[in-house]
Amino acid sequence: MPEPNDQPSSPTVRIQARRNRGSVCFRYVLQHSLFVTLVLGLPAMSLSATPPALIRFNLNGHLQTGLELIRIGKESVVIGRDGALHSLDPRDSKEYLGRTKGEYEPLGSAELANRLRREFGDGFEVVATKHFLVVQPKGRGRKWPDLFEKSHQIFVRYMTQRGVHVRRGRFPMVAVVFPDSRSMYREFARLGLDVSRVAGIYSNNTNRVMTHDSGHIQMIVATVRHEAAHQSGFNSGVHSRVNDTPRWVTEGIGQLFEPAAMGNVRAGSDARSRINRESLHQLTKTYGRFDNTTFARDLRRLVIDDRLFDGEPSIGNAYAIAWAMMFYLAEREPQQFASILNHTAGRPAFKTYERHERIADFERIVGGSTADFAKKLAAYLRHLQG
Numbered sequence: 001m002p003e004p005n006d007q008p009s010s011p012t013v014r015i016q017a018r019r020n021r022g023s024v025c026f027r028y029v030l031q032h033s034l035f036v037t038l039v040l041g042l043p044a045m046s047l048s049a050t051p052p053a054l055i056r057f058n059l060n061g062h063l064q065t066g067l068e069l070i071r072i073g074k075e076s077v078v079i080g081r082d083g084a085l086h087s088l089d090p091r092d093s094k095e096y097l098g099r100t101k102g103e104y105e106p107l108g109s110a111e112l113a114n115r116l117r118r119e120f121g122d123g124f125e126v127v128a129t130k131h132f133l134v135v136q137p138k139g140r141g142r143k144w145p146d147l148f149e150k151s152h153q154i155f156v157r158y159m160t161q162r163g164v165h166v167r168r169g170r171f172p173m174v175a176v177v178f179p180d181s182r183s184m185y186r187e188f189a190r191l192g193l194d195v196s197r198v199a200g201i202y203s204n205n206t207n208r209v210m211t212h213d214s215g216h217i218q219m220i221v222a223t224v225r226h227e228a229a230h231q232s233g234f235n236s237g238v239h240s241r242v243n244d245t246p247r248w249v250t251e252g253i254g255q256l257f258e259p260a261a262m263g264n265v266r267a268g269s270d271a272r273s274r275i276n277r278e279s280l281h282q283l284t285k286t287y288g289r290f291d292n293t294t295f296a297r298d299l300r301r302l303v304i305d306d307r308l309f310d311g312e313p314s315i316g317n318a319y320a321i322a323w324a325m326m327f328y329l330a331e332r333e334p335q336q337f338a339s340i341l342n343h344t345a346g347r348p349a350f351k352t353y354e355r356h357e358r359i360a361d362f363e364r365i366v367g368g369s370t371a372d373f374a375k376k377l378a379a380y381l382r383h384l385q386g
């Protein structure tokens with residue numbers, strides 16, 4: 001059994017991680033090579049010329065059908081009937097079985113629940129809510145199902161109130177609660193996820209949130225709210241699962257939903273309770289009262305590309321600035337908040353979001369340069385610092 005820190009077994013996935021005061025947040029994305037291939041000159045038009053085809057494929061001995069979203073050379077991206085994304089090699093005739101007739105149909109809740117029961121076995125139960133199938137150890141009651149369902153409803157209401165386009169997802173969302181961290185890490189290892197020191201993750205490829213029901217509950221629940229916001233975002237069209245979305249956008253949203261007040265039905269009606277204290281603390285530690293140019297410089301870097309998220313020591317600042325940008329927009333400029341989300345979700349699939357486009361779109365939407373925006377944001381943050 002490989003340890004969680006082993007390299008991912010699949011070459012087609014990439015892990016992005018943050019380490020921040022002992023908690024780690026992960027996003028599991030399709031390998032960037034797909035985007036790189038497109039940049040290298042494959043015209044996007046030729047890709048959209050072929051309508052998505054229903055194909056058959058073999059996954060660990062299980063025959064499945066799915067919709068082929070894109071195929072470039074040795075990589076085919078397929079969405080299964082359960083909503084999972086798979087990266088297949090079309091040259092491998094054992095794995096990739098070619099086109100088949102019929103129409104793509106997502107699995108219904110009952111059918112997917114049966115699959116999950118088979119997958120997780122006797123020690124687990126599958127609890128259905130309006131939007132979720134929650135897999136949990138038997139006899140754990142409604143605590144987790146209610147938490148996931150409530151988080152999603154709060155997310156949808158928060159977005160709708162600000163004019164963000166929200167649609168109903170095509171698949172029941174799956175959340176898996178393991179009895180302890182050890183069994184959660186065993187599952188990560190099986191999936192080839194290089195993860196340690198986490199309370200939970202949202203995996204874009206499996207489209208599942210995974211967490212565990214032991215340890216420090218406050219920390220776990222804050223992480224679960226963050227990861228559940230990713231899952232809600234990617235399943236309600238607030239983000240696209242096959243778009244090149246800037247990470248400050250997705251992680252800013254994740255950070256936004258971490259505070260305990262965001263888990264209440266009234267979604268933190270007291271403005272100060274909505275503040276992500278951990279992020280504000282991080283910003284104060286790094287940028288003090290925001291009176292020099294490093295804050296504006298880092299904010300601009302975050303808009304241009306995702307490299308600030310790539311590792312220590314910048315990753316903590318990347319999450320904190322992403323939170324500040326989203327929090328300010330959501331609280332003070334909800335139209336711009338909605339425009340950024342609606343614009344990034346509406347971009348073409350599998351197309352690299354170039355640096356110059358990222359900056360131009362941002363400055364157009366917020367109506368000024370990144371320097372002007374950083375100045376406004378700094379004044380707002382000083383006000384929050386008190």
Ligand SMILES: [Zn+2]
Nearest residue numbers: 025026251254
């Ligand atoms: Zn995250």
